[in-house]
Amino acid sequence: MRTCTEDLLTIRDGEPVDASVHSQVLTDPESSEELERLRTAQKALQELPELQPPSGVWTKILAEVQRDNRREPKLLRHWSLGSAIAAGVAVLALMLISTDPEMPMKIESGLVAVAPEGGGVLDAVPAEELGYALLVAESAQLERELNSIEYQPSLTNADIATIAVVLEDQIGYVDAQLTYASANRLDSRQTEILWRERVDLMNTLVDVRYAQFQQAGF
């Protein structure tokens, strides 16, 4: 009978193992072969190449750190369920009106970052790209915030779940436009409008998810 994988891994890793197990591996060719395969697999995993991160991430990190240093606590996150639904509906209504990237969004989110006044690390970012960089950083921060909320799909009510799904679809639609921004020859202003739209949608989605989370009693 072949030694079990757990015992073989224990031997492979040089950890103490029962003497009878050890002798079985030595006398059973199948177990020895499997032990060798486990060593080979580990070596192959260790030899996988290091991956290079995408460019531009460092700029986003610096922008985020600078923004965090300036940002006040997000009291808006403690919305009630009703407020979240109302905000979701309002944002969606405005989104439906404004689907043309040429049309500037009328929503002014109080959470959208502003350019730092005193300079600092963001001085390295060209002025025309600053708004864009901050919006991208804001969007990434909201993604992280969304990820930090426990997902409880079975505990949500239908109305708010529908709003969340529509918001996610809208974000997907904006993402698709951003993906093909170059192909569609959108200029920097149009791209920035799309990023602002994404940030607004993400902000609302985070609020909706927080409301769901609170409703679920967590």
Next chain:
Amino acid sequence: MENRMPQVDSAVVAGAQQGDAEAQTRLYEVFAPMVYTIARRILASAVTAEDVLQETFIEVLQKAGSFRGESEIGFWIRRIAVNKCLQHLRSGWSSKRVDADLSAQKYPSVRGGQIEQQMVLENALAELSQTARAVVWLHDVEGYTHKEIGRMMGRTPSFSKSRLARAHERLRALLEDDFTEDGKIVCEPALKTY
């Protein structure tokens, strides 16, 4: 624990702790590939790995002052990165994203040299469950012990051990017949969709 850790001069660490922009940039240049690699391999998602990279270095910049130098700074950064990865694994949002990403990330079927062999292995790794992938990577590559992995995951060392064993059995099935006697992966992966 195998030490594959990149190194930086202590002056760089001290500079980064004092908020020196050049030192912080150097810290990123040296350790970002390590962090990104860990995140990509554990999470199998380029998008989430980039999130982890950002979150990790935001924390590194914000908490550099609290690093007391009891171990190499690389281990401290790696621990932050691993914790971020595990946070993402615990999140339902992350699992939705991973699933979507994996389907778009598949390598084509290939034969031949080392790069192709590595792609076969990457594909097989990505086929594992999230927890299994994390345990395999943390134990077999990063060198964490079962005790450490169990603690980080809020489980027991036995949990980590059994997950590792099952993960290797699964890897074996995924890579069936792909290993030759000298340990090379030789043929097209018979990757199965489960």
